[in-house]
Amino acid sequence: MTEHSTAPDEPGAGAPRAMAVVGGGRMGAGIAQSFATAGSRVVIVEGGADAAAAAVARVAGALRRAAERGRLPAGVDPDEVVARIRAVGSIAELPAEAGLELVVEAVPEDAGLKARVLAAAERAVGPDAVLATNTSSLSVAELAAALGRPGRFLGMHFFNPVPASELVELVNAPETGAAALAAARNWTRTLGKTAVVVRDSPGFASSRLGVALGLEAIRMAEEGVAAPADIDTAMELGYKHPMGPLRLTDLVGLDVRLAIAEHLRETLGERFAPPELLRAKVARGELGRKTGQGFYAWP
Template identity: 45%
Template structure:
C-alpha cells in the first residue's frame, strides 16, 4: 500500500486524494480549515456515490475509498517516510516554498508540487534535496482527466522521474515529461485558447455559450474554454496569464474582461458567477 500525503484540500487536492485512495493508497490530506475539510469530505463521498451509480465500483469499494483518506490540520502532523507528498496549495511562490520546506522535513521518498505555471527550479530553492523534487501537474477534474504532466527541474534525478512515472501509472494516469519552462506545455496551450475565447467575447464575436459550443462540437473538447476557465478560477487564470506574459510576451497578456471580472469578485465556480452562472 502506497502512503501518500496531499497538502491542501481544495479543488485539486481533493481530486488527487481521491484517485490515490481509489488506487488503494493510504492518503493523508493536510487541510487546516475545518469548513474546507468538511467540503472535501462531502465531495469525495458524492463523487464515489456517483461512480457507484455508473457501475464503476461497488458500494463497499466506495466506503473503502472514503476510509482510505485521513485529514490532519498541520504538515507537522504527517508521519515521516511517505512514498510521496504532493503539495497542492494556491499558486503563490512564497506560500509554496514555505509549504514545501515543511513537507521536505517529513522526509518523503518523493516530493512534488502540483503547479500549473510556477518554476520548479524556483520552488526547489526551498527544498534541502532537490534531486527528489519535481512537478506533478494534474488536471481538473482529476478523477476524469488521465494526464499528469511531470516537470523536471535542473536537479531532479532520474530515479525521481521514474518514481513519478510509476506513481502516475498506479493512479491510472498517462504521463509526459517536460522541462521547467514557464507554463510548461499544457498550461501554455490551455491558456492561449482561453485568452483568445475571452477576447472573442470581449469584442462581441458571439456569446460565451456559442464560443464554448464551437470548441466542444468542432474540436471535441469535453468542456469549452470559458466554462473551463470558470472551473479553474478566473483569479488563477489571471495570475497565470500575468506570469506567462512576463516570461513569453504580449500574446499572454490578460484581456481587460478578465481583469475586470476578477476585480468584481466574479471568479467562476468558487464565487457562483463567472462567464456562466454557477448555483451553489
C-alpha cells in the same frame, strides 16, 4: 512524450504504499481520492482539525456521488476507499506517518507559500520520499531552491476534476533525479492516467497552450465577435474539444486564469496580456462556477 506502460521492477512500480497531500481543497481532495482508490494509504494535511475533517468529508461526498453515477472502477467500494484516508491539522504531524513515499503539495498558486510548505514537508518526511508540487505554471526550479534534496522533487500537475481526468503533466526541473521522475511516471500509470513529461518552463505545455486559447476566446467575446456559447460550440464541434475555452475558464476559475496569464506575461511577454474583460469580471467577483457567474450563469 507519452507514457503508457512500465516494467514492474522500475522505481515506484504500483501505487505508493503511503502518500500525503498538503492541501485538502478541490484539487487536493481529488488527488487524495485518486491515490486512495488505487490502494494507497493517504494522509491529507490541512490547516487545523476542522479543515482536516472537512477535507475527508469532501472526498467521501465525491466518492458517494461517483458511486451513485456508476463512475467508480469495477469492484471499488467507496467506504473502503474512505477508510484508507485520514487527515491531520499540520505538517508537523507527518513524522508520525510511517513509510510515506510521496508528498504532493496542492496549496494555492503562491510561490512563497508553496516553497514554505514544501520545505516543511521535506523536513517532516524521510530522505527517500518524493516531493511534488501541483503547480500549473510556477517555476519548479525556483521552488526547488527552498529544498535540501532537489533531486527528489518534481512537478506533478493534475487536472480538474482529478478523478475523472486522464492526464498528469510531469515537470522535469534541472535537478530532478531520474529515480524520482521514473517513480512519478509509474505512479501516474497506476492511477489509470497518462503522463506527459515536459521541461520546466513558464506555463509548461498544458497551461501555456490552454491559456493562449482561453485569452483569445475572451478577446473575441470582448470584441463582440460571437457570443460565449457560440465561441465554445465552434471549438467543441469544429475542433472536437470536449469543452469550449470559455466554459473551461469558468470551471478553472477566472481568478486562477488571470493569475496564470499575469505570470506568463511577465515571463513570456505581451502575447499573454490579460484582456480587460477578464480583469473586469474578476474585479466584480464573477469568478466562474465557484461564484455562480462567469461567462455563464451557474445555478
